[in-house]
Amino acid sequence: MKLAFDRGRRTRAATWVSLGLTFAVALVVELTFADSSKADSPLDSKGDQGNSQVERGRYLARAGNCVSCHTSPGGPAFAGGLALNTPFGKLYSTNITPDPETGIGKWTEEQFARAVREGVRPDGAHLYPAFPYTAYTKLSDEDVSALFAYMKVVKPVSFTPPENEMGFPANQRWALGMWKMLFFDEGRFLADSSQSEEWNRGAYLVEGLGHCSACHSPRNFMGAEQASMAMTGGEYTDKVPSGEIRTWSAPNLTDVPNGLGSWPMEEVAAYLRTGRNGFTETHGPMNEVILNSTRHLSEGDVRAMAVYLKSLPGNVGNIGKAASAQVIEDGETLYNVNCGTCHQPTGLGALSEQAGAKLVGNPLVQASNPASLINVILYGPHLAKLPGPKRWKDMPEFGSKLSDDEVAAIASYVRSAWGNVGGAVTQEQVAKQR
Incomplete structure (x- = not known):
């Protein structure tokens, strides 16, 4: 049955679709692939570095990875200006140093708490959910207070980020109020009495400060996370090693x-x-999450996060259709010629500088959207400079050697071989990532 809409209904529908798509792509920050982590802002000379609340706030800021989003490439920590690329223009992260004119120096703790947990500025305007208040709403009063104490004593920076470059209707902040009514549940984290203290700590970090679902959950057409598909993988835009902005996919964490x-x-x-670990090494957009956040956490907190993640109910998500037998056959041949020496014909790789990482059971290889796998094949993985000995041989880029259909065949093969359950990859998907 064909539905007829009057002009007003069509306009409202188009507005909501545009806003939804904007919010969806704006929920993830464009990260710059740094070879080393961004440094925390030094404490202002007037700040008390021995203050336990300040130090707790510093730790919490690291757990929330605040510095990655609120620092532009090469700019001062927390001064903002990082660009968030969307199909409707750009958003820029804000200055959250205590500068009184361009930062949050005049904010009260109550205003700070409302921004963090409700997404509302002191002037009453709604914040775009690129700032993950949808997760930070779970933070306790004590943790918000500690974060505020830390942010008030970091070095103030006088810097005004560029104005957002958003077209209509995405530039209408009032519409965010309606989006919140539909998709935002404001409220603190509630511990599950049936679970251990360690599990609850992990849940608080993963669902709150860590805001892992912002990247690792798919979204509906309005940009809200799909609760029924939580942590089954998401999509976002970011730079590939050559500098262009491309789609990336976050893998399933269940x-x-x-x-x-x-x-x-x-x-x-x-x-x-x-x-x-014994399966992989961080690369691409995950580099800054590891370098600026999780590697600074205590062993207890990291273990708690792992305990919680391993408890998530299994959900394979949207796997997609399997590749044809002919594509798999072609892909196997191309894989053995181009990839088998390092990753082994078995896909098991080896812990050796002359071998590649393990592909069997690899979450990135099997992600619902194969974008990240395609990026790695085309451009090579952008590895972080981690401490300790290298575990695997550096992988070159194959984009200049292989055609789109060849990359698609290899990707389709590794996504379905050795018990992997990823769907087919098309030539068109590869062409998009180029």
């Missing part, structure tokens, strides 16, 4: 074969703590 099913809890913790 306990299934295409998620964290094959990773023991200790391996999950090792990855968060060091950026490496």
Whole structure:
């Protein structure tokens, strides 16, 4: 049945679709691939570095990875100006140093708490959910107070980020109020009495400060996280190693074969703590999460996060259709010629500088959207400079060597071989990532 809309209804529908898409892509910050972590802002000379509340706030700011989003490439920590690219223009992160004119120096703790947990500025305007108040709403009063204490004594920076470059209707902040009515549940984290203290700590960090679901959950057409598909993988835009902005995909974090099913809890913790484990090494957009946030957390907190993640109910998510037998056959041949020497014909790789990482059970390889896998094949992985010895041989880029259909065939093969359950990759998907 064909539905007829009057002009007003069509306009409202188009407005909501545009806003929804804008919010969806604006929920994830464009991260610059740094070879080293961004430094915390030094404490102002008047700040008390021995103050336990300030130090707690510093720790919490690291847990929330605040510096990555509120620092522009090469700019002062927390001074803002990082660009968030969306199909409707750009948003820029704000200055959250205590500068009284361009930062939050005149804010009260109550105003700070409302911004963090409700997404409302002191002037009453709604904040775009690029700032993850949808997760930070779970923070306790004590943690918000400690964060405020820390942000008030970091070095103030007089800097006004560029104005947002958003077209209509995305530039209408009033519409965010209606979006919140539909999709935002304001409220603190409530511990589950049936779970352990460690599990609850992990849930608080993953669902609150860590805001992991912002990247690792798919969203509806209005840009809200789909609760029924939580942590099954999401999409965002970011730079590839050559500098262009492309789609990336965050993998499934639930306990299934295409998620964290094959990773023991200790391996999950090792990855968060060091950026490496027996399966993979951090690269691309995850670099700054490891370098600026999780590697600074206590062993207890990292373990708690791993315990919670491993408890997530399994959900394979949207796998997609399987590739044809002919594509798999072609992909296997191309894989053995171009990839098999390092990753092994078995896909198991090896812990050797002359070998590649493990592809069997790899969450990124099997992500619902193959964008990240395609990016790695085309451009090579952008590895972080982690402490400790290298575990695997550096992977070159294959974009200049392989055609779109060849990359699609290899990707389709590794997503379905050795018990992997990823769907087919098309030539068009590869062309988009180029």
